[in-house]
Structures are given as C-alpha cells and as structure tokens.
Amino acid sequence: MNPPSEPILAIVGPTAAGKTGLALELAERFGAEIINADSRQVYRGLDIGSAKPTKAERQRVRHHVVDVVDPDEEFHCARFLQLADEAIAEVRGRGRRVLVVGGTGLYVRVLRGGLFPGPSRDPVLRAQWMARERAEPGFLHRQLSEVDEQSARRLHPHDYVRLIRALEVYHKTGQPMSSWQAQHRFATGRYEVVLLAVDLPRAELYRRIDLRCHQMIEAGFVEEVRSLYDRGYSAHLPALQSLGYREIGAYVRGEVALDEAIAAMARATRRFAKRQLTWFRREPIVAWLPPEVALWEREVRRWWRH
Structure with missing residues (x-):
C-alpha cells in the first residue's frame, strides 16, 4: 500500500516527444496506473490520429479516461475533472500510484487547481454560434478576439469547444474568461501534482x-x-x-x-x-528531462519511494 501523502506525477510535454513509452515503463516499475490527459484520446474511434495507447499497451498498464465518449458527444474540463477524480479515488483505493499522462495542459492545470465556478451552458447560443462558424469559418475566433483578446491569443481558431465556452462565459457574465481565470488562478490546491516534462531539441x-x-x-x-x-x-x-x-x-x-x-x-x-511547449514552460514548477528512462526513474524516486 502506497502512502496517501505521495503526490500524483504528471508526464507532460509536446506531442510525439515519447510520453507514452516513458509512462508505460515507469508505471510498471513503480506500481502506477495511468490517467489520460489528452483531449482527443477520450473519444471512441479516434485511435490512430490521437496516438492513443494500443490495446497491448493498455493491457500492460491500466489506463483511465480513455474511450469515454463518442465523437459527437461534448467533452469539457468539468467532465474530465469528474472522471479523473473518480479514477484517482479508485486507483488509490487499490493501493496503486497515479500517473497522469498527456499534452493537454489545461487538464493537468485544473486537476491540480480546480475550475472557476462559471455559468451554466446555453445550448441555444452554442447551436447559433456553431452554425455561424460553419457558414463563416473563423467566426468564433474573430468574435472572441473582440471581447476577450487574451483568451483568443491562446486558443486555436479550430478549438471550437473552448472558443464557444469563452464566448458563453462573456455573454452570460459580461466578464472575459481570462479575467475570471486570473481571479481564480487555478489555486484551489485539489491534489499535489508534480509536473515532469519531456525535453527534446527542437x-x-x-x-x-x-x-x-x-x-x-x-x-x-x-x-x-x-x-x-x-x-x-x-x-x-x-x-x-x-x-x-x-x-x-x-x-x-x-x-x-x-x-x-x-x-x-x-x-x-x-x-x-510549439504551443504546448509555450504552455508548459509557463507553468510555475516543471522538471524538464530528456526521454531517457534511467534519468526519469531517478527523478521519480525523489517522489515515490518503494
């Protein structure tokens, strides 16, 4: 049984850096299970394009928050947080360690610091905005740039889920999402999460x-x-x-x-x-390591002792 005071470790970094291979090796060596923190691997059927761990890899190490919704279902941070909380409680309840793995920085951030209490979703507004986006590609990003330039700068024009949520927050509260987030600062302190990032030459x-x-x-x-x-x-x-x-x-x-x-x-x-690297380099405390298992094992032993 591992002590409950042990932190959750998160393997983060840019896509294609080798996070999955490292995670499998470390999970096997340290008795951990993996919580997915990749926003596309939650979708059933999005396997090859999301670089989802294979069936064989998931047989080696148990994975959570993978294949939880169909491609036409909405998935957002609050849903991720709910599923991750349930998985963490289950994993720890069985005396296993928790390893969070993925490149969706916002998922890791809310796991550690929580979400600000934003307004409820508005299906009518969402449908109207999505219809405008289909008729006028780029509409959502242009609209957000007018009311919340800071959020628009960090969101891709095709990140419809987060663009719509940011617009929704502004239209229902009169205050930009970036302002709400600055006040909240993801500072709830839900779990102790140690960030370990894969570092590669560009x-x-x-x-x-x-x-x-x-x-x-x-x-x-x-x-x-x-x-x-x-x-x-x-x-x-x-x-x-x-x-x-x-x-x-x-x-x-x-x-x-x-x-x-x-x-x-x-x-x-x-x-x-590049955007992932920018995100993780702005996180307050991150240990950057080259993708060499021996170095990672030494770093992990600082936090997880057998």
Missing part, C-alpha cells in the same frame, strides 16, 4: 513529428477517418476538426491530394507542439 522533436505523421498513414489513419464519416459522424464535429482529423478529412472528402494532407498535418502538428 530539430529532433520536428523529426519525430514528421515520422509519426507518415507512420499514422501507414497504420491506416485514412481508413480510420473514412470509417468515422461512413458511420455518420460529421466532419464539422469538434473531434473531427481536431489535429490530423481535419487535414486527413480534407483528403477523404476529395479536397486535396494525400501528400498535401500529410504535409498540412505535419505543419499543424509542429505549430501545436
């Missing part, structure tokens, strides 16, 4: 990103996207407008050639990785 990270994009195609990413469309899921869904699914979806719909789609996916992934 050129090596980009090489891994390019390689991963080609490996995804070889693994059947095109067929995965086509299958999602064939099952009736709209290309306009936030899940299918996410990284990779947007670019490969354009190829599946006959809008671009495959080599153009792959190149666009690689470019978008590199930009995404």
Whole structure:
C-alpha cells in the first residue's frame, strides 16, 4: 500500500516527444496506473490520429479516461475533472500510484487547481454560434478576439469547444474568461501534482513529428477517418476538426491530394507542439528531462519511494 501523502506525477510535454513509452515503463516499475490527459484520446474511434495507447499497451498498464465518449458527444474540463477524480479515488483505493499522462495542459492545470465556478451552458447560443462558424469559418475566433483578446491569443481558431465556452462565459457574465481565470488562478490546491516534462531539441522533436505523421498513414489513419464519416459522424464535429482529423478529412472528402494532407498535418502538428511547449514552460514548477528512462526513474524516486 502506497502512502496517501505521495503526490500524483504528471508526464507532460509536446506531442510525439515519447510520453507514452516513458509512462508505460515507469508505471510498471513503480506500481502506477495511468490517467489520460489528452483531449482527443477520450473519444471512441479516434485511435490512430490521437496516438492513443494500443490495446497491448493498455493491457500492460491500466489506463483511465480513455474511450469515454463518442465523437459527437461534448467533452469539457468539468467532465474530465469528474472522471479523473473518480479514477484517482479508485486507483488509490487499490493501493496503486497515479500517473497522469498527456499534452493537454489545461487538464493537468485544473486537476491540480480546480475550475472557476462559471455559468451554466446555453445550448441555444452554442447551436447559433456553431452554425455561424460553419457558414463563416473563423467566426468564433474573430468574435472572441473582440471581447476577450487574451483568451483568443491562446486558443486555436479550430478549438471550437473552448472558443464557444469563452464566448458563453462573456455573454452570460459580461466578464472575459481570462479575467475570471486570473481571479481564480487555478489555486484551489485539489491534489499535489508534480509536473515532469519531456525535453527534446527542437530539430529532433520536428523529426519525430514528421515520422509519426507518415507512420499514422501507414497504420491506416485514412481508413480510420473514412470509417468515422461512413458511420455518420460529421466532419464539422469538434473531434473531427481536431489535429490530423481535419487535414486527413480534407483528403477523404476529395479536397486535396494525400501528400498535401500529410504535409498540412505535419505543419499543424509542429505549430501545436510549439504551443504546448509555450504552455508548459509557463507553468510555475516543471522538471524538464530528456526521454531517457534511467534519468526519469531517478527523478521519480525523489517522489515515490518503494
């Protein structure tokens, strides 16, 4: 039985940096289970494009908050927090350690510091905004830039879930979400979470990103996207407008050639990785380590002692 005073460890960092491999090794060595903190791996059917751990990897180490919603279901931070809380209680109740793994920085932040008590959701407003976005691509980001420039700067124009939530908060409270967050400062102190980030030279990270994009195609990413469309899921869904699914979806719909789609996916992934690095470098206390298991094991032993 591990002492309840032990912190939760979070393996974070940019996409394609090697978080999954490190997490599996460390979880096996230290008796931990993994809580997913990747906003796309929560969706059933988004497997290859989200770099979701394989069935074999999930048999090696138990994973939580993976495959919990369908692609047309809404998923937000409050839902993540609820599922993560339940999983943490379950894992600790069985005397296991908790390892949070993923590149969605906001999930890790709210796990540690909680959410500000924002207004309820407004389905009518949300439907109206999403309809405008489909008719006028970029509408949501432009609208948010006018009322909450700080939030707009940190959100991608295709991050419809968070763009709509930020607009909703402003329209229902008259105050920008960035202002609410500054007041709240994610300072609830829900868990002690130690952040360990994968550190790679930029050129090596980009090489891994390019390689991963080609490996995804070889693994059947095109067929995965086509299958999602064939099952009736709209290309306009936030899940299918996410990284990779947007670019490969354009190829599946006959809008671009495959080599153009792959190149666009690689470019978008590199930009995404830069934003992830910026996010995690702004976190107050993060230990940055190269992806070498021996170094990580030594660092983990500072926090988890057998």
